[in-house]
């Protein structure tokens with residue numbers, strides 16, 4: 001029904017639809033990557049996997065997160081009953097240096113990130129109540145900013161350390177998160193404007209961006225870089241927004257010079273590693289290093305007039321980024337910095353930028369990524385470990401997997417290579433999706449592959465993951481379809497429809513129907529305005545070709561059996577850079593059918609991963625599976641029986657409807673049946689153990 005409506009729309013109301021979307025767009029389409037993605041609002045998700053989830057997250061999750069940031073939720077313990085919005089009210093009342101602040105210094109940023117996620121969800125599911133709720137918060141944030149003559153806003157610094165703005169006078173920017181918070185305000189302003197057409201938050205964000213541009217940069221400005229990355233991409237989006245919608249400037253009560261935003265984004269990237277060389281965070285330890293900064297030792301004459309401290313390899317600030325060959329440090333910071341560099345590269349096409357992020361991505365995916373798409377092996381400092389250090393009890397913060405997704409998506413946009421979308425998909429269906437309970441109101445922070453006593457939490461001292469989760473899932477409509485001249489790309493297999501204008505002027509309605517990831521059949525309906533020659537490029541995932549990882553970090557036993565037809569006629573699959581291309585004269589009603597092999601497969605890791613020698617994991621399609629103690633008692637005594645077949649069954653009454661994999665294992669010398677569920681659904685029944693990696697039975 002919906003589909004018919006869309007086809008009707010495509011034929012009749014298209015100019016209005018495109019006008020409306022283009023009117024509020026501008027922060028993605030403008031980028032000059034190899035491929036250009038459809039914008040938010042142009043794509044409607046309709047499938048039975050993502051659509052109900054997005055509806056639930058738009059209602060249950062959004063209100064849950066906002067309630068919890070207000071400290072209002074009945075399930076919160078006393079520790080979590082603080083209201084992050086009161087920080088803004090205090091600042092709006094002119095309070096400074098009270099020493100009282102609800103939550104960590106980055107709570108402002110977490111609230112703004114939530115707004116970005118809510119905005120994108122509103123684009124899909126408009127909701128006046130939610131909009132009213134966000135408008136109320138925006139008024140409070142705007143009022144807080146109005147009390148500062150410069151347009152500065154960061155509630156922690158104002159309320160607790162007013163003398164340390166931007167890390168001045170011994171402030172520790174690494175803890176204060178001011179530039180980080182500013183970055184998230186900017187993206188929230190952009191996304192809320194895009195969703196609603198309202199400019200109040202965007203104006204507040206632009207005012208703060210202007211202040212940063214006045215203050216940060218080459219001398220005589222100050223050498224300030226975001227200690228936690230993220231703002232690099234935000235600044236580029238702000239630049240693109242105003243460059244592509246110059247009329248928008250007249251709606252602002254402040255001047256807008258978008259070139260300054262682009263310059264500052266580059267400055268932030270290029271000035272990492274440009275500092276006085278101290279403190280030595282790893283050698284001295286965090287406490288000593290912070291003391292050194294607070295005592296303003298960097299002001300020593302030998303370091304020069306404008307010296308700043310180093311934020312360390314943890315914050316990707318020990319050496320210049322272009323000299324850094326591997327992905328290092330705090331995993332969220334690292335992946336978001338990489339995202340920022342890739343985003344700037346969409347504009348400046350600098351070989352230094354492109355080579356740097358390509359190397360980091362190769363290192364991450366080839367040597368440091370977990371089979372669920374998670375990264376950040378080490379608990380201390382929440383950071384990347386050495387190559388091939390992939391222990392089963394690794395840290396793997398949800399936010400870091402979101403960072404992997406954002407980074408991979410930008411690399412896909414920059415290069416048009418499908419291997420990047422493969423890893424976006426891996427992170428998304430596994431380490432990202434596990435970050436939320438099936439009820440939509442419980443979350444995870446760490447996502448180890450094997451765990452004892454696992455449970456989800458209602459709220460956290462550092463609730464950074466729920467907002468990051470919202471940001472990536474709400475962006476999904478933008479990751480499915482792309483174009484390059486007269487080529488239309490299908491990137492993710494999410495039931496949806498859109499309309500794309502190709503470089504040859506051809507307007508194409510395209511709709512994807514699928515039951516993915518539960519089966520591998522994907523129907524693509526093509527409806528060009530009139531018959532026209534162009535290419536359809538469909539991603540053929542590496543896992544479906546039996547290539548579990550592009551650098552052999554993981555291997556599978558899958559026998560690739562992929563079929564492709566056009567209007568029922570078999571079509572040859574010739575995968576180049578991750579896509580097969582079908583070039584022909586397309587006409588209304590053409591249908592392509594792709595079948596990907598989702599039968600269960602066994603994954604093993606490269607021998608260099610010592611922790612995973614003689615272990616195996618199970619997968620089906622993009623999903624990694626795990627054994628939960630609930631289904632598999634005495635989990636620790638099980639060893640996998642690789643000789644017995646694996647079966648895949650859809651269980652509509654299990655975990656909201658999932659495919660489960662059954663097979664056999666050996667327990668105390670006896671064969672027993674095992675049941676595996678998708679990893680993302682772990683921890684939704686009872687607290688307990690689970691395992692993605694099972695030891696192989698050596699006797700078989």
Ligand code: FUB
Nearest residue numbers: 106228332382399462464
């Ligand atoms: O520092 C802000 C966020 O909080 C980080 O991205 C997370 O790792 C958590 O530390």
Ligand code: ZN
Nearest residue numbers: 397399464465
């Ligand atoms: Zn997090």
